[in-house]
Amino acid sequence: MCKTTIAYPKPAYTTTSSEFCLNVDDALIPVEKFLDYHYAHFSYSGTSLLTVRASEPITSYDISPHSLGISGKAAGNQLTFSIDSNAEMPNYLVIQINSLEKLVVLADPFEIDAPSSTGTDIYNITDSPYLADNTWTNDVTGIIQQAIDDASSTGGGVVYVPAGVYKVKDIVYMRSNVNLYLQGGAVIKSNPDRTLYDYTTSSEGKVFIDPMIRIDHAPNASITGRGTLDASGIAIMDKDRESSTYLGFRRNVIVGNFSNDVTIEGIIIKDSTTWTINGIQGGDGFTVRNVKIMNHKNADQYKIMNDGIDICGTRNALAEKNFVMTVDDALCAKSTIVDFAMYNIRFNNNIVFSSCAGLKAGLQSLSPMYDVWFENNDVVQARRGIVAEASSGDQLMNNIHFVNTRVESYVFTSMGKSIPVEIDARSAPITHVYIDNALFENPAYNQIHIYGSSDSNAVSNVVFAEVDLCGDMLTNDWDGKIIEGSYVSGITVKADQSE
Numbered sequence: 001m002c003k004t005t006i007a008y009p010k011p012a013y014t015t016t017s018s019e020f021c022l023n024v025d026d027a028l029i030p031v032e033k034f035l036d037y038h039y040a041h042f043s044y045s046g047t048s049l050l051t052v053r054a055s056e057p058i059t060s061y062d063i064s065p066h067s068l069g070i071s072g073k074a075a076g077n078q079l080t081f082s083i084d085s086n087a088e089m090p091n092y093l094v095i096q097i098n099s100l101e102k103l104v105v106l107a108d109p110f111e112i113d114a115p116s117s118t119g120t121d122i123y124n125i126t127d128s129p130y131l132a133d134n135t136w137t138n139d140v141t142g143i144i145q146q147a148i149d150d151a152s153s154t155g156g157g158v159v160y161v162p163a164g165v166y167k168v169k170d171i172v173y174m175r176s177n178v179n180l181y182l183q184g185g186a187v188i189k190s191n192p193d194r195t196l197y198d199y200t201t202s203s204e205g206k207v208f209i210d211p212m213i214r215i216d217h218a219p220n221a222s223i224t225g226r227g228t229l230d231a232s233g234i235a236i237m238d239k240d241r242e243s244s245t246y247l248g249f250r251r252n253v254i255v256g257n258f259s260n261d262v263t264i265e266g267i268i269i270k271d272s273t274t275w276t277i278n279g280i281q282g283g284d285g286f287t288v289r290n291v292k293i294m295n296h297k298n299a300d301q302y303k304i305m306n307d308g309i310d311i312c313g314t315r316n317a318l319a320e321k322n323f324v325m326t327v328d329d330a331l332c333a334k335s336t337i338v339d340f341a342m343y344n345i346r347f348n349n350n351i352v353f354s355s356c357a358g359l360k361a362g363l364q365s366l367s368p369m370y371d372v373w374f375e376n377n378d379v380v381q382a383r384r385g386i387v388a389e390a391s392s393g394d395q396l397m398n399n400i401h402f403v404n405t406r407v408e409s410y411v412f413t414s415m416g417k418s419i420p421v422e423i424d425a426r427s428a429p430i431t432h433v434y435i436d437n438a439l440f441e442n443p444a445y446n447q448i449h450i451y452g453s454s455d456s457n458a459v460s461n462v463v464f465a466e467v468d469l470c471g472d473m474l475t476n477d478w479d480g481k482i483i484e485g486s487y488v489s490g491i492t493v494k495a496d497q498s499e
Contacts, residue, residue: 014034016032023050041226047082055100058075068089094380121156137167181225197209212252213255214254216258229267253276276326284314288318288320291323297325298327303327306326307329308322319348331347331377341367347377361389363392365397377406388422396428398431400433401433410444420447440468448481458489463494467493
């Protein structure tokens with residue numbers, strides 16, 4: 001009989017949830033409590049029955065994204081529902097039961113072409129000569145780096161990280177033609193001792209430490225598998241409000257520059273305290289697929305810039321079937337390099353939960369950015385649903401598309417009140433923005449806002465087609481649902497009047 005579910009071992013350092021248990025068919029799936037929510041990760045094939053057992057009788061529940069149409073059945077403290085691995089959207093679910101903390105279910109399809117742990121061009125870090133400690137007792141940064149360098153020196157290969165927990169501190173540098181493969185149950189975790197890290201201070205006074213992984217001038221590098229990169233970000237970050245470095249010692253997980261044809265696929269990335277994936281600046285060809293980002297999400301506690309997936313200064317990039325839970329912007333296209341036009345960017349079939357922007361083009365516009373598409377994405381929560389913003393850089397943003405977008409709920413934060421769509425040409429012109437077939441399930445505090453700052457930094461040619469604001473179709477641009485500020489022209493609204 002074929003195995004239909006793979007449950008990954010829970011690392012010993014994590015906390016088992018006391019609020020939820022999960023079965024997928026006959027398999028018991030570990031549920032981890034992380035910060036102020038809980039999550040479970042597994043792979044499966046076909047149609048599976050999920051049974052969630054809560055710590056109290058279930059009187060209400062909600063399964064997001066609503067677009068998946070998952071219908072559950074609650075009885076006592078048990079919720080059951082089915083999912084299908086052949087669905088177009090990934091089954092990355094945010095479940096609210098009663099007033100308990102949220103449960104996130106990360107249901108992955110089976111891996112395709114997972115490498116062997118041994119063999120030609122396989123560099124297993126627990127085998128000789130590396131013999132990496134997998135109990136998080138000894139730092140293995142140098143061992144992982146040596147395996148990557150060895151693979152690269154022979155033209156490329158797979159650096160295989162078996163299940164276990166591996167302690168790192170310094171940067172791991174990816175090399176050309178090397179795949180860093182994390183087996184399900186493998187965790188590369190940063191040492192949380194803040195005193196071990198050097199830091200830099202930005203011009204704004206923000207304090208940063210080096211990222212976990214750099215992909216610099218490393219074409220065809222990849223990070224794949226079903227394991228986890230754990231930045232230990234909240235533990236490292238200075239949380240003392242009286243400290244001169246309060247909210248400092250913040251850390252990216254992956255930063256990339258000048259590397260073509262880079263792939264990040266299948267892994268979990270957790271606990272970043274600044275942009276989680278930042279890249280690949282100056283690169284051509286970048287794919288992020290089936291990546292699950294699990295970050296601090298409570299903006300009332302700490303509002304930090306822990307963006308999810310930032311495609312920065314990159315051409316011909318694709319982010320598809322990912323999940324992002326974070327405080328700051330979830331999915332972003334940012335033009336961050338001078339004299340490097342950015343184009344052909346695709347964000348497809350993603351699911352996000354944010355306390356800031358769900359889907360965003362900008363705010364950086366240091367070089368022209370055009371042909372950017374957000375297609376078929378679900379925003380479970382955001383403060384701003386759809387955003388095109390230029391407030392750093394003076395280069396044109398052009399031909400930006402948001403197609404088949406669903407925004408379920410909003411959150412108010414210290415950064416402001418909720419808004420469904422915001423287009424802001426503060427430092428650069430924005431033109432030809434298309435918002436086509438968008439559903440906003442709940443009312444926002446604000447209406448749609450569009451504004452420019454000058455004749456040279458204006459918004460022009462914005463098309464709204466089939467936009468549903470909480471059951472009220474947008475049919476014109478003069479009845480108060482769209483607030484047009486100064487330096488705005490060419491607003492068009494299209495709606496199907498056949499019904």
